[in-house]
Amino acid sequence: MKLSESWRLAGIISQEVRFQGFLDANPANLARVKEDPGKISRAIKSQSRFSAFFSGFILLLIAVLALAGAGFDTELGTAESRLAIGFAVYLALSFVVIFFLNLTTTTGFFSSGAMRLPSTLPLTIDEVEHLNFMSFVRVFIGPVVSSAIVFPAGCLLFFGPLAALVALLACICTAFISIGALVRVSKWFHKKTHQTDESRLSSIVRVMASLGIVIGMISVYSLSSYMPGMIAFITGLYDPANPAVFTMLAFLFPFAYGFLASGSVYFSSMMATYGINIILASVAGSVIYSLVAVMAYRSTGRSLRAITLGGISISSPGLLRDVEVETASPLMGMIRKDIKLATRNIGSAFIFAIPIFLIIMIFPMLQYWKVDGLLRSMSALTAVEYANLFGGISFVSILMFDSQGASIHEGLPVSSRLVLRAKTMIVVVPYILSMIALTIVIVINSPISPLIGLIPIVQMPVGYVVGMFVGGAVFKVRGGGRAVAVNVTSDQAMGLFSGLIGALVGLIPLLGYGIAMMAMGSQVISLIIQGVIVLVLVVVARTFIPRILKD
């Protein structure tokens, strides 16, 4: 088969991989694809373009920041250590970007069965494997090429051809190691999320893996803000009296490449400042990691071959378990079902990562909002208001579970009130975790009074209020009062609407606190007012919201 032909066919296969990755990212997509196939195709195309653009943009951004730090930030260590550390930090972050931004697509690669049709055509095993590899290349070519061009080009410009050559080698090796790790982790994750042994450990591993992956994905978006700090921290580790720390670093991935690049540019001063050991360590490390990259490349090939021959085995080993039924109350049954659905899907696990996402977002903001180094009530109120907004959005994301299982739901005596109560109970958990996290963040950020830390604690019951109000409003608007499934990715208006309702309802007690504070200047009275309003809202939500629902 000609290269151009296999490249074209690989394009079709990689499109199917993206399609399956998109479906895998959220259960609701499965129902949506039947409603409007054209819409989902457009969404996948725009998502792929955005993803490629975003990967490229983030890599460019961290490359510029790393080069700026390595070349011009004279406050950071010596010129040699700046280049070595900046270089290594870039490689570490490009590893993270390639890994996390492509994880769902790679999972789709395993679940898509995209190679099933080509394997039935009159093609040799070699041709099918080649096609498979080309499909994989097409999925990853964007970020890998961006990484292999942008940073070496920058090195050429600022540090000369030798550093650029090392950068090129390091970027390619990092990309291979990253892809190797990606294939292994997504294979493992896919297997884990489709295996059904019900041990607690297995469930915990599944939930933790989901959370880790989602948090990793979110963290990618804020890498650039943490990068200068990372460079400063690592360069600060150098102690002339104890050079062993840097020698050890020079042997570790990805610092080995950084010190090799630095040695190629500043050989004589490097020798004078750090000695021969650091050069030898970096050379040895670079050789080892280049070999690891080659092995990762080969193991990727082997994994891909396994996919070609039938995907990943997800059968449960061991003896058959007893056929039995374990009952709970209807409310608990509904919650248990939703939690199981959530923990078997990366996209759905997002709701449990919301508190962490909130803190990643709020933490730098709080630093900016401080007045004379002290955190005031207004800042705490604003932070809590962000949590209300997130609470509203997370409720609607829980409604996505119900786009599965329509055939079961249709026959079950499930009232709209029961659905609303179950979803509200689930949304209360991330809301309370958000409030606990905000309390900690407020307390460690020098509040003007320790009582400010009580604002999120008093606000906790509002999780119930937000759930009931948002659910009631969504069911009224979209279902005419009946419980409905909502897909927040296709129905973004409902996502915004839910966020707005959550923000508005959650704002009422905070307004009470603010007005009381302005009128009386007492935090104790303000907290009491906030608490009273919270209790009134709970009663209102419990009494009146169910009345607007019907079955």
Add this chain to the structure above:
Amino acid sequence: MSAVSIQNLVKSFGELVAVNDLTLDVREGEIYALLGPNGAGKTTTLKMLMGLLDPDSGRASVFGVNSQENPVEVKNLVGYVPEEQQLYDSLTPRDLFNFIASIRKLPQDKITKRIQEFARALEYEQYYDNMIITLSQGNRQKTMLIAALLHRPKLLILDEPFSSLDVRSAKIMKDIVKIHAENGGSVLLSTHVMEVAEGLCDRVGIIDDGVLVAEGTLDELRKKSEKEGATLEAIFLKLTQQEDEVAEGVSVLREALAD
């Protein structure tokens, strides 16, 4: 009291009248088949009966419970297998039946025994801990049927229930439907499979363009269609006025296949 009472039911989707002034009853202990070509209004009728769709006019009830006014109570009385198979793909049958038994507040011991019997009869034990997405079409259908029968419903409403089952499972399920009726339960099913309606059902209602064209036992339908000794298929084609269309279609196909 009738198990199902449908009176002057009307449902339109825009210009299309899907169900047009439909009236029928299903008696207690009876197996009743709703037959009709694609788009005749069978599924729409069943969905209105389940309270999943609101009728434009008319009334549907199950054991006297109004489907529109009290759909939750109707679902307590009914075991329903819809035509589509939108299950929770990422759950296992174990998770699913735990969920259903919890929602229906079924006693754990009794329901475990019941499900063990179903699993053994339908050779389903080995799939009990596999994700539903990995099940074959037939095993998914079995999952739906077990889910519908779990609470010993007084009425079974089955929309094309045997379409994906293998011979063994179809035979078992037909027997289950019969036993259900022998024990006083009622069954309303829609099907395209004439043999099922012919061999299983006490009475048949033929629906076309949303209108009940004919209703009765097989003998009564033969008389109505003026086709003595005819199969249900022939009666069906005659009463829905599709005999000529079918003959013409076969003729065209014969030519196409001969080329």
